[in-house]
Amino acid sequence: MNAAAWQARYDDARPFAPTPLAQGPVQAPVQVVATPYVWRDPTTLKPREWVYGRSIQRGHLRAVVAQGAAGKTILSVGDALAMVTGRNLLGQEVPGGPKRVWLWNLEDDGEELARIIQAACKHWGITAADIGGRLFVDSALDGAILKLATSTSSEGLVINRPLVAALTDEMLGRGIDYLHVDPFVSSHAANESDNMEIDAIAKEWAMVGKNANAGIGLAHHVSKAGAAEATALSARGAVALINACRSVLVLNRMGEDEAKRYGIEEERRRRYFRTYDDKNNRAPPSDASDWFQMVSVSLGNGVSDDGDNMGVVIPWTAPDAFENVTADHLYRIQCMVDAATDVRFDAQARDWVGKIVANVLNLSAESDAKTDRAKINTLLRTWFVNGALIKVEGKDKKSNARTFVEVGEWALQGVAPTSAGGVGTGGEGREPARPHPTFPL
Structure with missing residues (x-):
């Protein structure tokens, strides 16, 4: 068929009109209305509600991204104890005084978590009265399973609505200010590389935080590609999780060059790590990382020796x-x-x-x-x-x-x-x- 024939067929073609069968049921028209902005005096706007420093905010997500064994669990315990006591243990202020914190660990059992918590309390001189019943700890290994969503080939992504409702009610009932889930990947059974599924799960966690008026922390591992120097984009799986978080705290162990610069022996450098917020668009960025050191604390629970020695995070200045x-x-x-x-x-x-x-x-x-x-x-x-x-x-x-x-x-x-x-x-x-x-x- 030559060009002239194609042009003739195009000119003779009739506009497309679907048959009644193709149209299916008639649907009501959808109305979209743009909402005019109402001018407000900036001094009357409600200030942001910070739970801890300038990284944990009510109603928002925070991710904690780290390599394996970098110190994220003992850091989360240190942060939790700072919040529940209202004390500046790790360089962060606790606005408004002591908070109520819920640690939900999906990797360690309750006994191991107790060792980490008690070692930190021993180091900082924290008593049961200082905690005052404001710390809550659960472990999946002890039966506290947490699966916010599942995904199957037949049904796709399914949010566990009863769990979401019960979780929100419990946080409201207990007055929880911050819930920390460690790790995020164990809190769902979806495809962690699927941006649509991870985005939906992250948004669900954000809604839990908003409805419970609390901050939500999600600990997350880095991918193998990001093992050298972790950043927010080193997080494993879909980037949708990072995009959904208001703050992304990144942990990195001290590198060889940093250890040489500070005169720290090779066998000791893994006791040091630094953190920085790689995506805090709700507070001014910090020019410098915060450094921490892991020190050993004996629990004194041994029969013939000092017993278990546990790591405790303390601030360190280069x-x-x-x-x-x-x-x-x-x-x-x-x-x-x-x-x-x-x-x-x-x-x-x-x-x-x-x-x-x-x-x-x-x-x-x-x-x-x-x-x-x-x-x-x-x-x-x-x-x-x-x-x-x-x-x-x-x-x-x-x-x-x-x-x-x-x-x-x-x-x-x-x-x-x-x-x-x-x-x-x-x-x-x-x-x-x-x-x-x-x-x-």
Whole structure:
């Protein structure tokens, strides 16, 4: 059929009109009405209701995303104890005083949860009176099964409406402020990679939080692809869960480079982890992660020894390499570098510049002094970046190519050493000049 024939058939075609059989039952027309916005005085708007810090909000979901054994369970216990006691244990305030918290664990039994809770209470000096009946704990391994939804090939996704209703009623009856479910994947029997199903389940959890006027926390594992450095998008399964949450707290164990930076031995670095909110669109983002350390607490429940040793999460502050380091220290280091010959950049060299830093700051440059070496390396990195020290390529006495270190911008403006080997202070009778603006005081 040529083009002219096609055009003729198109011109002769009649508009489509379905037969009565094709139309089926006549349906009533659907009316859609847009709601005009009503202007309100911003000072009269109800403020957001925070349960814990700026990460748990009433009526909204929070996901806690972490690698396996990263510390999310003991962190959730620490958060729970902070809320029920009203105490700032882990760096988060508890607005309005003590809260009522429900921990529903789907992986550990009640005995193990009791060990974790009692170890934390022992460390923080928390008594039964401090908790005051505000903590509720259930375990699927002890029969408290929690399946909010199931999915089958014949029926598709089915929400367990009786459970949703009973759960909401119990939270209202008990006055629960926060329910933490660990892990999310065990709270349903749906396809975790199906965005439509996971979105429906997440929205159901959000409705539970809204109707119960409580925050809901869902602990979640990362996928294998996100095992190196977890982010919100590293969460396993459908991304719909992350999209439905107002806050996504991400946990990451301390990496090898971070451990070297802070002078922490390899065998100890897994005791440290950091958290940050990777999707909090209800509060200003934080520029820095919060660091935590896992310490061991003995329960004293042994017969011939101290018994079980349990991990407890406590806040940890990364050491500041520049603490107690002044512009005068840098100036003295520069003077010694300037006076010496063949100061090397290589940390394995006999004349490594780090040894000068160690000498001025009373540190050890030995390889086994990990904390001091970490401080020295951090200082040197900063001084190379801001130009206080510079790297120069050259040859040693044997004509081998080496990287040497020389002075860049002096730490004290306009002041040079008074002699080849001395430490200048700006001249006889003069006060030292002001610190260079690039020096991080």
